[in-house]
Amino acid sequence: xxxxxxxxxxxxxxxxxxxIPYVVAGDPSPEGTVALLHSxxxxxxxxxxVGVPFSDPMSEGLVIQKAHERxxxxxxxxxxxxxxxxxxxxxxxxxxxxxMGYANPIERFGYDAFAAASAEAGVDGLxxxxxxxxxxxxxxxxxESVGLxxxxxxxxTTPEARIQTIVERARGFIYYVAVRGVTGSGQLDADEVAxxxxxxxxKTTLPIAVGFGIKDATSAAAVAASADAVVVGSAxxxxxxxxxxxxVDLEEIQIHGxxxxxxQSIRAGVDSLPS
Amino acid sequence: MNSKVTSELLAxxxxxxxxxxxxxxxxxxxTLMSALTDLEALYCRLREDAAFQQEFDQDLAHYVGxxxxxxxxxxxxxxxxxxxxxLKREDLNHTGAHxxxxxxxxxxxxxxxxxxxxxxxxxxxxxxVASATVAARLGLECHVFMGEEDIRRQSLNVYRMKLLxxxxxxxxxxxxxxxxxxxEAMRDWVTNVDNTFxxxxxxxxxxxxxxLVRDFxxxxxxxxxxxxxxxxxxLPDALVACVGGGSNAIxxxxxxxxxxxxxxxGVEAGGKGLDTGEHAAPLSVGTPGVLHGNRTYLMQDEDxxxxxxxxVSAGLDYPGVxxxxxxxxxxxxxxxxxxxxxxxxxxxxxxxxxxxIMPALETAHAMAHAExxxxxxxSDQSIVVNLxxxxxxxxxxxxxxxxxxx
Numbered sequence: 001x002x003x004x005x006x007x008x009x010x011x012x013x014x015x016x017x018x019x020i021p022y023v024v025a026g027d028p029s030p031e032g033t034v035a036l037l038h039s040x041x042x043x044x045x046x047x048x049x050v051g052v053p054f055s056d057p058m059s060e061g062l063v064i065q066k067a068h069e070r071x072x073x074x075x076x077x078x079x080x081x082x083x084x085x086x087x088x089x090x091x092x093x094x095x096x097x098x099x100m101g102y103a104n105p106i107e108r109f110g111y112d113a114f115a116a117a118s119a120e121a122g123v124d125g126l127x128x129x130x131x132x133x134x135x136x137x138x139x140x141x142x143x144e145s146v147g148l149x150x151x152x153x154x155x156x157t158t159p160e161a162r163i164q165t166i167v168e169r170a171r172g173f174i175y176y177v178a179v180r181g182v183t184g185s186g187q188l189d190a191d192e193v194a195x196x197x198x199x200x201x202x203k204t205t206l207p208i209a210v211g212f213g214i215k216d217a218t219s220a221a222a223v224a225a226s227a228d229a230v231v232v233g234s235a236x237x238x239x240x241x242x243x244x245x246x247x248v249d250l251e252e253i254q255i256h257g258x259x260x261x262x263x264q265s266i267r268a269g270v271d272s273l274p275s
Numbered sequence: 276m277n278s279k280v281t282s283e284l285l286a287x288x289x290x291x292x293x294x295x296x297x298x299x300x301x302x303x304x305x306t307l308m309s310a311l312t313d314l315e316a317l318y319c320r321l322r323e324d325a326a327f328q329q330e331f332d333q334d335l336a337h338y339v340g341x342x343x344x345x346x347x348x349x350x351x352x353x354x355x356x357x358x359x360x361x362l363k364r365e366d367l368n369h370t371g372a373h374x375x376x377x378x379x380x381x382x383x384x385x386x387x388x389x390x391x392x393x394x395x396x397x398x399x400x401x402x403x404v405a406s407a408t409v410a411a412r413l414g415l416e417c418h419v420f421m422g423e424e425d426i427r428r429q430s431l432n433v434y435r436m437k438l439l440x441x442x443x444x445x446x447x448x449x450x451x452x453x454x455x456x457x458x459e460a461m462r463d464w465v466t467n468v469d470n471t472f473x474x475x476x477x478x479x480x481x482x483x484x485x486x487l488v489r490d491f492x493x494x495x496x497x498x499x500x501x502x503x504x505x506x507x508x509x510l511p512d513a514l515v516a517c518v519g520g521g522s523n524a525i526x527x528x529x530x531x532x533x534x535x536x537x538x539x540x541g542v543e544a545g546g547k548g549l550d551t552g553e554h555a556a557p558l559s560v561g562t563p564g565v566l567h568g569n570r571t572y573l574m575q576d577e578d579x580x581x582x583x584x585x586x587v588s589a590g591l592d593y594p595g596v597x598x599x600x601x602x603x604x605x606x607x608x609x610x611x612x613x614x615x616x617x618x619x620x621x622x623x624x625x626x627x628x629x630x631x632i633m634p635a636l637e638t639a640h641a642m643a644h645a646e647x648x649x650x651x652x653x654s655d656q657s658i659v660v661n662l663x664x665x666x667x668x669x670x671x672x673x674x675x676x677x678x679x680x681x
Contacts, residue, residue: 055580108579155306181466
């Protein structure tokens with residue numbers, strides 16, 4: 001059993017919703033990313049989603065775009081993201097890590113080489129935003145051969161017949177995009193999310209995570225009522241950005257603290273659901 | 276050329292997956308997949324629909340002013356003293372460039388889909404103006420995404436778009452040019468996909484855009500082929516067109532692909548020189564990768580990050596290129612070369628002074644290469660150059676480069 005399915009089934013048995021924070025590797029700094037990941041686990045993260053910086057992140061809203069830009073300015077590369085995962089694994093062998101990014105850096109690295117290096121570093125799954133099922137064949141086999149879960153997105157615009165095609169290819173979990181739009185945008189409609197989640201559930205037993213548009217404890221709790229997992233990204237990064245701008249001589253741990261505090265509050269919101 | 280590539284194959288691309296060999300495809304987020312599938316289904320039906328084609332042809336005739344002339348640049352040809360240079364006068368189209376051929380076609384698609392809002396990306400502003408124009412004519416809401424840097428250097432076109440009722444949105448991310456305008460347009464499309472039609476201005480982007488933009492622009496090559504046969508009794512020896520995303524080039528080239536005797540040259544922006552890194556020539560020195568929904572040649576670094584480009588012409592300032600060009604390069608049917616900023620500027624002045632035709636700076640790149648080519652030819656040979664746009668929009672840029680205050 002993969003680390004991901006282990007965590008999902010374990011927490012399902014315990015009636016605990018899976019909380020997945022997203023941060024961009026190398027933001028605010030490459031030196032601090034591993035510490036930030038550990039802090040997020042301490043604050044209640046069950047799975048970590050690590051963004052791989054790309055120069056043209058087309059599905060990201062402004063907050064995450066800027067995080068990608070900062071990370072690249074800080075000299076991040078795909079190899080360095082893998083090195084961070086390896087460093088994280090020295091002190092944590094249990095929390096699954098999913099990498100989320102765009103096809104081009106991976107294609108440049110080489111799909112087979114990337115799959116092998118990811119597995120060796122301790123990555124558990126991959127979301128490639130611009131590799132829909134039509135284009136995924138280049139990487140799918142490579143990931144499967146090293147036991148990595150390839151995670152697909154389903155959106156509010158995905159027709160039912162297509163949902164079937166996607167769930168047949170998917171491993172690990174399904175990532176449902178809650179809003180029509182880029183990350184951090186839009187007004188979340190929890191009822192619409194619940195309806196879509198129930199449509200997807202009829203077609204798969206894979207756990208369903210919901211992301212995009214979750215801003216705080218309230219919206220996280222609303223989504224967790226129907227989903228197995230909640231992904232929160234822009235809200236955490238915006239908190240860190242705001243903190244970083246609030247003073248000149250801040251230690252990085254203080255900036256991380258803003259995200260940690262936000263995640264703790266979201267954890268409490270999600271856990272307050274009646275089981 | 277690769278002997279396994281038959282002329283039938285050249286004319287039949289893309290395949291059902293939207294691939295031109297290993298290039299093209301649909302590398303987009305899931306939210307856009309169903310919009311692309313719908314567009315593909317509609318377009319595949321309408322391209323066989325006589326009434327749709329007739330509506331398109333009528334608009335091209337009476338609104339755009341087609342056919343555009345094929346004009347022999349006699350004084351320029353005489354001055355060079357080699358092959359004859361024939362200019363396909365797309366600069367004489369309504370709005371002053373080839374871009375309108377495509378926006379007329381896509382606006383008809385938007386109308387058939389019942390979309391009330393259109394968006395577009397633009398570099399030099401010609402596609403933005405052409406989109407704003409068709410939106411005004413059909414009463415559609417129009418938003419044009421344009422890099423902050425391009426807004427500065429193409430201020431006349433920005434004002435034209437505003438006069439036409441479009442909202443011009445300044446894009447301040449990345450290099451603040453065409454690449455970033457396209458990313459931002461795709462972000463808008465993801466957000467408003469239910470009511471919005473995205474009018475892509477070039478033969479790039481996800482399938483079916485490279486195919487449908489090519490089809491709409493192919494009127495250029497069909498006319499040029501017939502005009503050349505009528506005027507000279509023979510096909511040209513060579514075709515030359517500038518290549519940014521590559522829509523004017525593919526429009527000229529595609530109807531000639533099966534004419535083996537016709538050589539083809541796509542001219543990229545060599546910027547300050549290919550060896551300086553400051554250029555926009557992915558076919559000349561780039562490597563394959565994935566950007567903006569398709570696999571193609573890109574300017575990228577070793578880590579797969581897209582590089583910033585440089586060209587004196589905003590319309591060529593793009594790190595990628597249409598996937599069909601990438602394929603035509605690989606199979607050897609088209610040769611891709613580059614002209615530098617300085618060469619383009621010199622060609623701009625020469626055509627203006629010798630023929631009284633002021634080309635767009637994009638087009639001037641094609642002229643620069645055509646002049647070199649003509650010099651190596653004999654007087655019974657001929658070159659058709661796609662004079663893709665007029666240069667009025669570039670007057671301030673040219674003045675600044677020449678150190679003149681207007």
